[in-house]
Amino acid sequence: MRTRAPALLPIFRSERQAALLTWLYLRPGSEVTLSDLAFRLGVSPGALHAEVERLVSAGLVSDRFEGPNRLLRADTSSRIARPPTEILMVTFGPEMVVAEEFCDTAGADQVVIHGSRPPAAAR
Numbered sequence: 019m020r021t022r023a024p025a026l027l028p029i030f031r032s033e034r035q036a037a038l039l040t041w042l043y044l045r046p047g048s049e050v051t052l053s054d055l056a057f058r059l060g061v062s063p064g065a066l067h068a069e070v071e072r073l074v075s076a077g078l079v080s081d082r083f084e085g086p087n088r089l090l091r092a093d094t095s096s097r098i099a100r101p102p103t104e105i106l107m108v109t110f111g112p113e114m115v116v117a118e119e120f121c122d123t124a125g126a127d128q129v130v131i132h133g134s135r136p137p138a139a140a141r
Contacts, residue, residue, distance in 0.1 A: 036110060047094075049089040052090060
């Protein structure tokens with residue numbers, strides 16, 4: 019089943035594609051198996067397979083096989099790697115960082131982050 023384009027930044031084909039790229043591009047140099055990435059994103063490996071195929075064909079993701087495992091990583095050697103990395107960091111990065119930092123907050127229903135606005139010159 020195809021998911022909708024993310025409302026935050028609809029240039030991505032789907033929420034699944036944005037999540038996949040975010041996970042890989044914001045961890046440059048890290049490799050993950052297709053099945054582990056599917057588990058982390060909450061989808062089946064079969065559902066993730068088509069997205070991975072498109073991104074490998076486009077040169078955004080590289081893959082290699084180690085035995086039966088398909089290992090994936092962001093292809094940061096490409097000239098086109100920097101723009102998606104920056105877009106993903108600005109749009110989806112904060113949510114990912116907060117989720118990872120507070121994932122072990124046992125018993126918490128929500129996490130609220132409060133801070134002051136940056137000075138007008140910084141905006």
